[in-house]
Amino acid sequence: EKFRGIFFSDNLEELEEILLSADIGTQLTQKLIEECKKFSGDKKEFLKEKLINILSIPYKERFFSSPKVILVVGVNGSGKTTTVGKLAYYYKINHNDVIIASADTYRDAATEQLKIWAEKINTEIVLSQKGQDSAAVVFDAIQSAQKRKKDILLIDTAGRLHTRKELIEELKKIIRVINKIKKSKPEEIFLIIDATVGQNGIEQAKVFKDEIDITGIIITKLDGTAKGGILIPIAYEFKLPICYIGCGENIDDLIPFSPEDFVKAIFE
Amino acid sequence: IIADRFIKLQRKILGYGRLSQKEISDTLREIRILLLDADVNYKVVGEFLRSLEEKLKSEKIASSLKPGELVIVELYKEIVKLLGEKPTKLNLTNQFNILCLFGLQGTGKTTTAAKLAYYYKEKKPLLVACDPKRPAASLQLQKLAERVKVDFIPVKEDIFTTAKVALEFAKKNNNQLVLFDTAGRLHIDEELMKELKEFKEKIKPNYNLLVVDGMVGQDAVNQAKEFNEKIGIDGVIITKMDGDAKGGACLSIRAVSKAPIIFIGIGEKIDDLQEFHPDRIASRILG
Ligand SMILES: Nc1nc2c(ncn2[C@@H]2O[C@H](COP(=O)(O)OP(=O)(O)OP(=O)(O)O)[C@@H](O)[C@H]2O)c(=O)[nH]1
Ligand SMILES: Nc1nc2c(ncn2[C@@H]2O[C@H](COP(=O)(O)OP(=O)(O)OP(=O)(O)O)[C@@H](O)[C@H]2O)c(=O)[nH]1
Ligand SMILES: [Mg+2]
Ligand SMILES: [Mg+2]
Numbered sequence: 097e098k099f100r101g102i103f104f105s106d107n108l109e110e111l112e113e114i115l116l117s118a119d120i121g122t123q124l125t126q127k128l129i130e131e132c133k134k135f136s137g138d139k140k141e142f143l144k145e146k147l148i149n150i151l152s153i154p155y156k157e158r159f160f161s162s163p164k165v166i167l168v169v170g171v172n173g174s175g176k177t178t179t180v181g182k183l184a185y186y187y188k189i190n191h192n193d194v195i196i197a198s199a200d201t202y203r204d205a206a207t208e209q210l211k212i213w214a215e216k217i218n219t220e221i222v223l224s225q226k227g228q229d230s231a232a233v234v235f236d237a238i239q240s241a242q243k244r245k246k247d248i249l250l251i252d253t254a255g256r257l258h259t260r261k262e263l264i265e266e267l268k269k270i271i272r273v274i275n276k277i278k279k280s281k282p283e284e285i286f287l288i289i290d291a292t293v294g295q296n297g298i299e300q301a302k303v304f305k306d307e308i309d310i311t312g313i314i315i316t317k318l319d320g321t322a323k324g325g326i327l328i329p330i331a332y333e334f335k336l337p338i339c340y341i342g343c344g345e346n347i348d349d350l351i352p353f354s355p356e357d358f359v360k361a362i363f364e
Numbered sequence: 365i366i367a368d369r370f371i372k373l374q375r376k377i378l379g380y381g382r383l384s385q386k387e388i389s390d391t392l393r394e395i396r397i398l399l400l401d402a403d404v405n406y407k408v409v410g411e412f413l414r415s416l417e418e419k420l421k422s423e424k425i426a427s428s429l430k431p432g433e434l435v436i437v438e439l440y441k442e443i444v445k446l447l448g449e450k451p452t453k454l455n456l457t458n459q460f461n462i463l464c465l466f467g468l469q470g471t472g473k474t475t476t477a478a479k480l481a482y483y484y485k486e487k488k489p490l491l492v493a494c495d496p497k498r499p500a501a502s503l504q505l506q507k508l509a510e511r512v513k514v515d516f517i518p519v520k521e522d523i524f525t526t527a528k529v530a531l532e533f534a535k536k537n538n539n540q541l542v543l544f545d546t547a548g549r550l551h552i553d554e555e556l557m558k559e560l561k562e563f564k565e566k567i568k569p570n571y572n573l574l575v576v577d578g579m580v581g582q583d584a585v586n587q588a589k590e591f592n593e594k595i596g597i598d599g600v601i602i603t604k605m606d607g608d609a610k611g612g613a614c615l616s617i618r619a620v621s622k623a624p625i626i627f628i629g630i631g632e633k634i635d636d637l638q639e640f641h642p643d644r645i646a647s648r649i650l651g
Contacts, residue, residue, distance in 0.1 A: 099414055101389040102396050116406050119581040122397045172604060172632070173470025173577065203632070204511075205504035212499035257607040290470065294403035294581025296609035317469060320550045322583035345469070345497075 104129040118325030151355035155337035160280035163241040163249045170288035172255030175316035180252040181213030182350035192247040197222040197237035199230040200254040258303035291324035301330045316342030370651040377432035404612035405585045447642035452624035467575035469548030472603035477545040478508035479637035487541035492530040493519040495547035551590030571598045578605040584613035592621040603629035
């Protein structure tokens with residue numbers, strides 16, 4: 097027999113389950129269910145429209161100075177290095193002269209991993225020299241990219257939990273170096289979010305936004321069963337555009353984000 | 365905000381005299397939100413509340429003058445119980461032990477393999493790279509093995525050959541513990557799940573260990589269910605618990621797979637592996 101009295105709405109329990117199971121969270125789910133109750137038409141379509149609206153944050157590509165600098169950040173294992181490889185390929189087939197840099201001077205074989213991606217797509221890569229810290233690699237990379245008149249420089253960074261203050265400070269130092277040599281901010285700072293992440297995703301977005309002013313989000317591993325609905329409270333609260341989605345481990349498994357397709361998948 | 369909610373819930377419940385049906389429903393609704401916010405799975409929460417409701421309606425609480433206090437205690441105890449009550453140790457023999465680590469992409473398998481080698485250093489462990497796919501995966505484990513100062517077998521083109529070579533080496537070299545690190549795989553990838561099943565059947569590990577990212581949300585049950593049904597999980601390791609994720613996934617995974625959670629990862633260094641304590645995680649989930 098049905099367990100009543102614990103839901104936000106006993107009549108909309110199925111819709112509530114869809115939202116909560118997609119990691120949309122209790123706060124936003126409760127709010128959406130309340131609005132649903134007041135709507136007399138097709139409640140499912142109403143919800144879909146609401147979610148699409150929340151996610152439809154316009155993304156406008158920026159350009160300040162050559163080379164365009166794109167910094168990729170996020171917590172451990174979220175898919176940054178793979179995404180840098182995919183982005184390099186994506187920009188390359190769109191007629192950009194791309195160079196990548198491995199500013200992960202910490203994790204074992206991080207540089208070798210990115211080097212293999214660079215070879216796969218025949219793209220130049222700036223590697224750290226022995227004893228260099230991440231900021232020094234970034235400095236070299238921008239100098240190199242400027243000298244060789246590259247269009248785009250993609251920078252891979254080490255995974256870091258948003259709770260590690262000193263690692264967030266390291267990112268700030270990297271950004272200061274970029275500002276200094278480029279005479280402008282980096283064009284993009286992409287936060288990479290794993291689609292399987294739970295409510296902690298909101299905290300990640302909050303800290304990375306407050307501390308290093310990320311400009312957009314890329315969500316990875318949407319080829320799994322996780323719906324990635326955490327993007328909805330993130331978009332709702334922080335108004336960050338979602339730029340691309342990662343849907344696999346291959347070089348071409350990166351596509352521009354579509355709110356409609358994303359929301360449709362949540363209700364499947 | 366979770367801690368806030370639990371404190372509010374506590375104050376509310378502690379203020380109750382004998383619990384009315386309405387107060388029981390209100391309390392369950394608050395607990396539901398708390399658990400969902402902590403990333404406990406939707407269906408697992410439903411089951412949990414059902415059994416908690418029985419306890420709340422029980423004579424002991426109904427006749428108590430301070431039912432609120434008993435509710436708090438009951439909630440905590442139920443979570444500790446669901447998590448396994450006490451830490452579980454791996455039962456490693458003095459002979460030959462094989463551990464196989466598997467799980468989704470990026471959860472921390474390779475790092476955890478090295479941590480286990482360090483933890484069981486006295487067993488003369490052998491780290492075996494069985495990820496032929498991810499760029500520089502074998503090199504990553506090799507560097508970790510050098511740091512832990514344990515023996516290492518690099519990956520060959522196919523993991524079955526790699527495993528055969530590793531086991532022959534281990535027997536000759538008197539390694540009492542062989543740790544297989546495998547490639548990250550989706551539980552819905554039929555081919556890779558079949559590969560893992562074959563691997564398990566050929567190698568017959570003493571422990572098949574699922575490695576899960578501690579920040580995972582509702583999807584945790586899908587991972588646990590599929591890996592348990594298709595492969596069989598002997599134990600679970602939850603990583604990245606050094607962050608501020610509540611770790612409700614622990615509850616979901618244990619509820620669905622019935623497998624004990626053995627360790628948690630609490631950092632990137634080789635000594636950042638800790639025994640899993642149900643009571644500590646219960647407190648963490650409750651904020
Ligand atoms: N299925 C799937 N796997 C992905 C995707 N993106 C990345 N991965 C996998 O996730 C794992 C981790 O990817 P990495 O690129 O190493 O992640 P990272 O954020 O650079 O990790 P750290 O540098 O250690 O913090 C690898 O096995 C990747 O192949 C995706 O979109 N789908
Ligand atoms: N903070 C923290 N980071 C961890 C922990 N365990 C692993 N990591 C980090 O998470 C990232 C991914 O770890 P890996 O060991 O490469 O993960 P994996 O499961 O082998 O990844 P794939 O082989 O690509 O599936 C790395 O940056 C690790 O240093 C942990 O307990 N805490
Ligand atoms: Mg990386
Ligand atoms: Mg690995």
